[in-house]
Amino acid sequence: MADIDYETKYFFPVKPIPRLSCRDPEALRLISSEKPVVLTDAKLCDSALKWNLDYLAQHIGPAKHVVFASQCDEFKYYDETKISQYCPNFKRPTQRLEITFQEFANKLTQWNPGQEKLYLQQGLNSSVGTVIAADFVSFNWPWLNAQTKTQGWGTLTSNLLLVAMAGNVTPVHYDEQQNLFCQLVGHKRCILFSPDHHDRLYPHPVYHPHDRQSQADIFKPDFDKFPGLRQISAQSAVLGPGDVLYIPIYWWHHISSLHNHPYTVSINFWYKGASTDMVIYPLLDRQKVAIMRNIEKMIMDALKKPTEVDQFFQSLILGRYT
Numbered sequence: 001m002a003d004i005d006y007e008t009k010y011f012f013p014v015k016p017i018p019r020l021s022c023r024d025p026e027a028l029r030l031i032s033s034e035k036p037v038v039l040t041d042a043k044l045c046d047s048a049l050k051w052n053l054d055y056l057a058q059h060i061g062p063a064k065h066v067v068f069a070s071q072c073d074e075f076k077y078y079d080e081t082k083i084s085q086y087c088p089n090f091k092r093p094t095q096r097l098e099i100t101f102q103e104f105a106n107k108l109t110q111w112n113p114g115q116e117k118l119y120l121q122q123g124l125n126s127s128v129g130t131v132i133a134a135d136f137v138s139f140n141w142p143w144l145n146a147q148t149k150t151q152g153w154g155t156l157t158s159n160l161l162l163v164a165m166a167g168n169v170t171p172v173h174y175d176e177q178q179n180l181f182c183q184l185v186g187h188k189r190c191i192l193f194s195p196d197h198h199d200r201l202y203p204h205p206v207y208h209p210h211d212r213q214s215q216a217d218i219f220k221p222d223f224d225k226f227p228g229l230r231q232i233s234a235q236s237a238v239l240g241p242g243d244v245l246y247i248p249i250y251w252w253h254h255i256s257s258l259h260n261h262p263y264t265v266s267i268n269f270w271y272k273g274a275s276t277d278m279v280i281y282p283l284l285d286r287q288k289v290a291i292m293r294n295i296e297k298m299i300m301d302a303l304k305k306p307t308e309v310d311q312f313f314q315s316l317i318l319g320r321y322t
């Protein structure tokens with residue numbers, strides 16, 4: 001599978017994300033400098049390469065799983081807890097369901113065009129069956145623990161099991177965690193943008209349910225509303241079974257499931273960033289994003305009204321810092 005799927009036309013420059021062996025010093029250098037890399041031989045989750053729909057339905061257990069339903073291919077994340085406080089009229093772009101894996105698998109196998117798309121996104125927890133637990137224990141933890149220790153990352157906060165229908169899209173967003181993203185079944189195209197794209201990808205305000213999500217659509221660009229889109233540039237990779245993509249903390253990413261398989265299965269490893277973040281100048285781009293987020297939170301706590309934020313910052317900056 002090509003590094004980037006050339007049949008997709010991008011209006012912005014795209015370079016391939018390097019595909020390297022996990023033993024290649026260059027791969028470790030990229031991870032240490034918080035740059036994306038695809039590790040082709042980490043064998044991180046080889047015991048899960050057999051996690052197809054039937055196997056998971058048979059072994060994952062009777063617990064309910066979080067499944068999002070969408071009237072289109074897009075599954076834009078929203079924070080439910082931020083709706084009531086500031087956005088009571090927020091229109092949820094997807095519906096959140098809680099169904100068993102078997103119910104989800106049945107819906108997938110009986111799906112017809114025109115029906116809503118589904119995306120299972122469930123943190124792995126102790127409710128999984130013993131067979132799945134045994135596969136999980138067989139992950140390459142020695143390599144993973146050595147790697148995360150070397151990088152000084154914090155604790156493993158969660159493993160998200162992702163089962164997407166072909167064509168599903170997770171629009172551009174960033175996360176505040178380090179991420180080792182393992183592709184198990186099918187192929188996913190991942191498009192990544194560096195953290196310095198904050199003023200070119202226009203994240204929703206921090207108080208908004210779509211916090212951390214881009215307001216812009218990189219496949220239907222509105223250059224009038226978001227002129228900074230003209231300056232974006234990306235790195236991209238198509239991940240196949242066994243590939244592990246390092247998505248550095250605060251790096252924007254757009255992820256879609258390709259049509260060469262009816263569904264895709266992935267599992268991610270989200271880690272807290274390094275706690276001992278020395279403040280060395282010049283500040284890292286991700287540090288500037290973290291500072292901007294803290295300032296937004298402080299201002300919203302103080303002003304309480306989103307509509308007053310614009311005027312507040314104009315008064316602070318116009319004619320004084322501009």
Ligand SMILES: CC[C@@H](CC(=O)C(=O)O)C(=O)O
Binds near residue numbers: 162175253266268
């Ligand atoms: C959350 C879904 C997304 C993965 C992702 O954004 C992440 O692991 O951070 C995807 O694969 O569609």
Ligand SMILES: [Zn+2]
Binds near residue numbers: 173
């Ligand atoms: Zn993400």
